[in-house]
Amino acid sequence: MKKSSDFEFDDLQGLLxxxxxxxxxxxxxxxNIANVDVAKxxxxxxxxxxxIKTNPSPDTALQIAFSVQGLRAxxxxxxxxxxxxxxxxxxxxxxENCSRRLGDIGRNAPRYWKWGSDVAEVPHVLLLLYAKxxxxxxxxxxxxxxxxxxxxxxxxxxxxSDMGQIEPFGFEDxxxxxxxxxADRHSTDSHANDRYTNLLAAGEMVLGxxxxxxxxxxxxxxxxxxxxxxxxxxNAEDDLTLKDFSRNGTYLVLRQLDQxxxxxxxxxDKVSDSVPEKREQLAASMVGREQNGTPLIAEHIPGVSRKxxxxxxxxxxxxxGNHCPVSAHVRRAxxxxxxxxxxxxxxxxxASISRLIRILGFGQKPEEDLVASSRxxxxxxxxxxxxxxxxxxxxxxxxxxxxxxxxxxxxLVANIGRQFEFVQNAWIVNSKFDGLQEEPDPLLGNREPLxxxxxxxxxxxxxPSGPVQKTCHLPQFTTVLxxxxxxxxxxxxxxxxxxxxxNGNGGSS
Amino acid sequence: xxPQSTFMIAATVRVGQLKNLRALLASMNKVPGHxxxxxxxxxxxxxxxxxxARFVIIEANTTHEIKEFGVRPRPWxxxxxxxxxxxxxxxxxxxxxxxxAGSGLREIFSHCEDFSEENQNLLEWMNEHNITPxxxxxxxxxxxxxxxxxxxxxxxxxxxxxxxxxxxxxxENIRPLRQQLLSHVEMEKYxxxxxxxxxxxxxxxxxxRNLLHxxxxxxxxxxxxxxxxxxxxxFALRLRMLERSDPELFIRPDYKHIEELSAQEDxxxxxxxxxxxxxxxxxxxxxxxxxxxxLTDWFARHVYNRGxxxxxxxxxxxxxxxxxxxxxxxxxxNYDGSHESYMDDFINKVGWxxxxxxxxxVGYPTTRWIIKEGAQREHAFKYTQRRHQIPTEVWYKAYPxxxxxxLARNSRIRQGVEIRQSNDTEIREWLSLI
Numbered sequence: 001m002k003k004s005s006d007f008e009f010d011d012l013q014g015l016l017x018x019x020x021x022x023x024x025x026x027x028x029x030x031x032n033i034a035n036v037d038v039a040k041x042x043x044x045x046x047x048x049x050x051x052i053k054t055n056p057s058p059d060t061a062l063q064i065a066f067s068v069q070g071l072r073a074x075x076x077x078x079x080x081x082x083x084x085x086x087x088x089x090x091x092x093x094x095x096e097n098c099s100r101r102l103g104d105i106g107r108n109a110p111r112y113w114k115w116g117s118d119v120a121e122v123p124h125v126l127l128l129l130y131a132k133x134x135x136x137x138x139x140x141x142x143x144x145x146x147x148x149x150x151x152x153x154x155x156x157x158x159x160x161s162d163m164g165q166i167e168p169f170g171f172e173d174x175x176x177x178x179x180x181x182x183a184d185r186h187s188t189d190s191h192a193n194d195r196y197t198n199l200l201a202a203g204e205m206v207l208g209x210x211x212x213x214x215x216x217x218x219x220x221x222x223x224x225x226x227x228x229x230x231x232x233x234x235n236a237e238d239d240l241t242l243k244d245f246s247r248n249g250t251y252l253v254l255r256q257l258d259q260x261x262x263x264x265x266x267x268x269d270k271v272s273d274s275v276p277e278k279r280e281q282l283a284a285s286m287v288g289r290e291q292n293g294t295p296l297i298a299e300h301i302p303g304v305s306r307k308x309x310x311x312x313x314x315x316x317x318x319x320x321g322n323h324c325p326v327s328a329h330v331r332r333a334x335x336x337x338x339x340x341x342x343x344x345x346x347x348x349x350x351a352s353i354s355r356l357i358r359i360l361g362f363g364q365k366p367e368e369d370l371v372a373s374s375r376x377x378x379x380x381x382x383x384x385x386x387x388x389x390x391x392x393x394x395x396x397x398x399x400x401x402x403x404x405x406x407x408x409x410x411x412l413v414a415n416i417g418r419q420f421e422f423v424q425n426a427w428i429v430n431s432k433f434d435g436l437q438e439e440p441d442p443l444l445g446n447r448e449p450l451x452x453x454x455x456x457x458x459x460x461x462x463x464p465s466g467p468v469q470k471t472c473h474l475p476q477f478t479t480v481l482x483x484x485x486x487x488x489x490x491x492x493x494x495x496x497x498x499x500x501x502x503n504g505n506g507g508s509s
Numbered sequence: 510x511x512p513q514s515t516f517m518i519a520a521t522v523r524v525g526q527l528k529n530l531r532a533l534l535a536s537m538n539k540v541p542g543h544x545x546x547x548x549x550x551x552x553x554x555x556x557x558x559x560x561x562a563r564f565v566i567i568e569a570n571t572t573h574e575i576k577e578f579g580v581r582p583r584p585w586x587x588x589x590x591x592x593x594x595x596x597x598x599x600x601x602x603x604x605x606x607x608x609x610a611g612s613g614l615r616e617i618f619s620h621c622e623d624f625s626e627e628n629q630n631l632l633e634w635m636n637e638h639n640i641t642p643x644x645x646x647x648x649x650x651x652x653x654x655x656x657x658x659x660x661x662x663x664x665x666x667x668x669x670x671x672x673x674x675x676x677x678x679x680x681e682n683i684r685p686l687r688q689q690l691l692s693h694v695e696m697e698k699y700x701x702x703x704x705x706x707x708x709x710x711x712x713x714x715x716x717x718r719n720l721l722h723x724x725x726x727x728x729x730x731x732x733x734x735x736x737x738x739x740x741x742x743x744f745a746l747r748l749r750m751l752e753r754s755d756p757e758l759f760i761r762p763d764y765k766h767i768e769e770l771s772a773q774e775d776x777x778x779x780x781x782x783x784x785x786x787x788x789x790x791x792x793x794x795x796x797x798x799x800x801x802x803x804l805t806d807w808f809a810r811h812v813y814n815r816g817x818x819x820x821x822x823x824x825x826x827x828x829x830x831x832x833x834x835x836x837x838x839x840x841x842x843n844y845d846g847s848h849e850s851y852m853d854d855f856i857n858k859v860g861w862x863x864x865x866x867x868x869x870x871v872g873y874p875t876t877r878w879i880i881k882e883g884a885q886r887e888h889a890f891k892y893t894q895r896r897h898q899i900p901t902e903v904w905y906k907a908y909p910x911x912x913x914x915x916l917a918r919n920s921r922i923r924q925g926v927e928i929r930q931s932n933d934t935e936i937r938e939w940l941s942l943i
Contacts, residue, residue, distance in 0.1 A: 086764055097771035101847055213887045218761070320941065339857065359861075361819040366917040369820055373857035417849055418887075426850040432778050435914045451777045452910035465680045466940030467671055 023130035030123035065486035070124030083220035087416035103429035172293030208247030248490030265395035288328030520621035542773025550613030562593035644806035660919035798869035
């Protein structure tokens, strides 16, 4: 049997395995390549952190990702680039349809972004620096070395700040994460996935491995006979005659989200008649967790300790959302559904009949089984907050200090379309999510009306007594300020890139 | 009850007229691919029996793929199709459109062969060119456009009124709440602001035909069952042979093509989908395809006619049509949500059903035992369905902003107005819908 220690962690950038939570100080840089040769020389020497566990844990970390323009600028051949996904090649702002689907309309429209709005001008390189408190400046100097400023042009220093595990609205964040099955032990067969699990095939996050369909996500493979530089790349698992440029790499989605913290709490305060308990209750139902991260669902998965409750529960026993509203942010971002609606499990005759009935779509109410198979739409989140901390208590005060606050949202996925864009579109932005009406995500939704004029600025809390508790005219609390898709290569691919010949015509031809 | 019908007028486009036709059709649109409901050529919104309609120019962009089977592609000329889903029968509806949009239709059809704008009987011509689908799906048989609008208005009115009274009456006082809501409906009806028309009587002729179909298909299959049993092993053998030898085409769709398609998508909560391709060569595939569609049609008419097609609840209407003397198949649907979520729903919820039908079409990913794999080969499936998709020039939906789930909920709200709930649980359930 495979062990998780068999995984090629030494070829994997660490962010795929660690959140670097202990490295509280961060510096996120968006760069353009100024001098290709110098940049490659710098890349060759860059102390990129691998996903290897060390004792003691490291004091610093460096991660690197490239946009498609960055790969082109470094001379990666078009035949390699062509095999990346359309989403990566053409970008987050590739057309109006994409913006409509991602909710990047109205105030979120790319034309108002601070960076990344023009596909052709997405920064070449994203550099993520992490360090223990007080060690960042020294680490940055080490990383940059002598000729950094010759190699790159710093386009933007994305603000970040140490907020602990709390996001700017004041809620514990980063609790719901998939657990990657490094040892490749769990079955991706639908029969084994009737119910929800956090365990996820490595291929959902890391390119070059089997995903939850048991398939290899389309990716750039290179014929080593045609490209002598490719010899050092890993083999393609599904075709040993080819080299896998993307193996141990992943797509990195970055979105800068401005959060109007005082606007959020002051609105809640107003509609709660300034009663703190009511205000906090409403906020918790919008988020789907208490401020300390406790889910609003009491149920936990049998066999899992209560301690892990935060990420081990489903909404199966709360189909109507009486405990956690269907529209709550965490419920939308991960509905925790299995491949089949709840019912008998096992191999008995009755269980098999029950299964067949559910497969054929019978026995479900009209509002049931609308959202299924969450496992195909998971994100590995690695974001960091920015701006000065403003506690909810201070935020409700009319003289709450204004400042730029928000989230550098980062997620890692193997399929941008089926994972990030799907979640953002079908679950977060969609005002008809899971049978709702007029309700996009209470935190992230833009409040743009539908084409027929229907509003999308509601938030409803179902109640056991019957009538839902409506909150109307929600303002927009978050605004997109920028974004882009990046590719975070494995270490050997990074070497391949930095070794490409200087004329820019390297790679397979 | 008023059952739904379909129409699909298809005719070859005249040589050299394609560009003009496209421009003319585009002039009906408000945003790319979406009809202005009141456009001057065909003011769709004045036809109150019309649910969905579209103009699509069917082109065989993928016809070369059949070469992989060692078969020469058949010639295909771009064909204009005008199709829609309506309440009541096709014939009277076409007469109605010919009456009220005659000049617009003539102008459009004049781009087609064998139609002359001056001396043509439009209705006759349309009837001659109407194609009946091999299988047809209606989300809810009997739910009319009129009913949808009336029930949407009812929901809106009740929702606003409940909001107004809930705090005064008290959330827990469900019986007084219901009483006041029902009185509100009566008052609004009296004032003429709400209408809840009773369903029309079902035509006896339809009832008889429906019953004959409902019993006839299973009876025939029962009669043929000894024969089918004898054939079964040979069928299975042949099927597995073909499944192993049929070429799987892993061709990524051109990004320009995807851009063209997606430009029309996600303006409303619903989208349209038109796909066109070749039936795999050989009698075996054709007969299997026809047999599966016969069953699909039967299940759609008699089983899946109450808001769900197996586990899919987001399809309003769908149809499967054979064209070019059974060599090609055209599929059209109207669904809720974005294209990506529609396809993911297909793969994850009804991959088996998709495999049953479309594994008989060229380019479909390899299946095992006709229901396994296929759509689950995610990339191959997503590539092939996008590659075979064709843009829709003009699309009309009579109730923008409403999903099939919305329609089902509004009907349940109306039901609660007309039939009193017997216990508190039911009252709470009804109130929670509003």
